Amino acid sequence: MKKSISLLLVLTMIAALLSGCSGSTTAETEAPAAESTQAPAETVETEESGEALVVDTKILYEADDSMLNTYTLIAVDPGAPFTDADGNAVSDVAVNTAGADALIHWMLSREALELAASYGVEDYGENLFYLLEDAPVYDGEIAAATEETRTIRLSTTTSVNDSGLLGYLLPIFQEEYGYSVEVQSAGTGKAIAAAQYGNADLILVHSKSQEEAFVEAGYARTVEGFDTERLSFIYNYFVLCGPSDDPAGAAACPNVLDAFAAIAQGKYTFISRGDGSGTHTKELSLWPEELGITAEAESFADYTDWYVSANAGMGACLVMAEEMGAYILTDKATFLAFVANGGQA
Numbered sequence: 378m379k380k381s382i383s384l385l386l387v388l389t390m391i392a393a394l395l396s397g398c399s400g401s402t403t404a405e406t407e408a409p410a411a412e413s414t415q416a417p418a419e420t421v422e423t424e425e426s427g428e429a430l431v432v433d434t435k436i437l438y439e440a441d442d443s444m445l446n447t448y449t450l451i452a453v454d455p456g457a458p459f460t461d462a463d464g465n466a467v468s469d470v471a472v473n474t475a476g477a478d479a480l481i482h483w484m485l486s487r488e489a490l491e492l493a494a495s496y497g498v499e500d501y502g503e504n505l506f507y508l509l510e511d512a513p514v515y516d517g518e519i520a521a522a523t524e525e526t527r528t529i530r531l532s533t534t535t536s537v538n539d540s541g542l543l544g545y546l547l548p549i550f551q552e553e554y555g556y557s558v559e560v561q562s563a564g565t566g567k568a569i570a571a572a573q574y575g576n577a578d579l580i581l582v583h584s585k586s587q588e589e590a591f592v593e594a595g596y597a598r599t600v601e602g603f604d605t606e607r608l609s610f611i612y613n614y615f616v617l618c619g620p621s622d623d624p625a626g627a628a629a630c631p632n633v634l635d636a637f638a639a640i641a642q643g644k645y646t647f648i649s650r651g652d653g654s655g656t657h658t659k660e661l662s663l664w665p666e667e668l669g670i671t672a673e674a675e676s677f678a679d680y681t682d683w684y685v686s687a688n689a690g691m692g693a694c695l696v697m698a699e700e701m702g703a704y705i706l707t708d709k710a711t712f713l714a715f716v717a718n719g720g721q722a
Contacts, residue, residue: 398630398639432720434699437628438617438636439709444659446708447509448537448583449609450484451591452477454598459575470575474598475520476529476556477578481600483550485515485610493611496545497710500717505540505613505710512610515602522555529558532569532577534655535690538562539722540710564654564690572596583708584655615659616712618695619645619704627704637663644683646703648694651686660706692722 438444455472483489490508497505520526537543538560547558561571565582569591572580582588588607591597597606617636619627625645627636640647641664650657653672664670670677670684677684687694691707695715698705707715715722 398626398635432699432716433621433702434618434695434705434712434716434720435621436616436709436712437619437623437704438630438633439614441614441633443663444615444617444633445612446536446583446615446655446659447585447609447612448506448534448581449585449588449607450481450579450581451588451597451606451608452481452579452600453572453577454596457573457575457596458594459573461574462570467575472575473526473529473578475526476522478600479520479522479526479554479556480529480531480550480558481579481608482515482517482519482602483554484546485513485603485608486519487514487516489546489550490514490610492546492549493542496542497540497713501713503713505713506542506611507613509610509612513603513608517602519554522557527555527557529556530561530576530578531558531581532561532563532571532579533581534565534568534583535562535692536583536656536708536711537581539690539692540708540714542710562690564650564652564657566653566657582655584658586658587655613709615656615706616709617704617706618698618712620702625704634663634665638665640704641665641668641680641683644680646683646685646701648698648701648703648705649684649686650691650694650706651688652690654691656691656706656708663706690722696720696722 452474453472455470455474459467459470461467490512493506494504494508533543543560550556551558561568561577563571565584565587568580568582569587571577573596592606599606617627617633625639625643627639630636630639649660657672661670661672674686677686685703687697691711692715694705695707695712697703699720
């Protein structure tokens with residue numbers, strides 16, 4: 378009798394492990410299968426109370442080249458065809474080109490590049506961002522602020538803001554050169570829209586297709602010292618995260634596309650940014666094509682029992698995923714900062 382029970386338990390465990398990706402079609406990717414992590418839920422001790430906060434959400438899939446996440450600086454052209462939110466032409470837009478140039482020059486200086494590459498290593502034990510091998514480097518003079526150029530409007534994605542990178546870099550730039558940088562943080566789509574409305578001097582975003590459309594529409598300019606409008610300089614990886622028990626078996630899948638297929642097949646709750654951000658754009662590219670999931674609400678109307686379109690920033694979406702025991706796509710830097718903060722945005 379005991380042998381029969383033991384055999385039944387073993388067979389049950391094997392079936393559970395195989396169920397996540399069974400029946401899904403293996404899609405080809407250019408990158409080798411990513412490493413998965415099976416670590417227990419992470420525990421963070423708060424300074425205020427000393428109590429341990431357990432973050433159940435964990436990284437299930439990472440280091441897949443199909444999940445590469447590249448960040449790009451683009452200066453706004455003062456002669457761009459600015460419009461308001463209704464598409465009406467807007468005139469007399471003042472763009473601080475000198476301030477934008479100074480910030481871009483500094484961000485691409487050897488000093489700032491080294492700071493960005495080392496950010497978070499001491500606190501997290503690993504890189505949050507990496508330098509592109511062909512990242513542009515500026516070795517020239519950086520203009521100090523004047524009364525006319527002091528305020529710089531930077532429209533950026535939530536990823537570089539929620540990860541703490543800008544909070545680390547910008548005070549150094551401001552102290553050295555006398556500028557004041559006003560940061561507007563939103564998803565890439567909204568960050569780009571702010572520039573198109575004339576509300577930014579430069580953008581820092583991470584969605585190649587949207588960046589190229591921005592350039593082609595005449596909103597970008599080439600900064601002195603460089604030969605292209607799009608200045609891509611750092612990267613990290615998107616990571617698929619989910620509950621520690623991983624009911625979809627995503628971590629055991631041969632590639633990230635199969636992991637997404639397993640989530641959809643099992644109808645496991647997934648939190649989508651739903652905000653036109655770079656992260657949202659990447660997520661849409663990972664679902665099985667036959668599902669037809671796009672940015673349009675009607676495309677996932679039949680999946681609302683498991684697919685949650687939040688229309689919110691990365692930090693808020695991570696909180697939702699933690700509370701709902703859901704799967705989510707995020708950039709690794711923001712996720713590590715989220716865990717370090719005890720599961721709070």
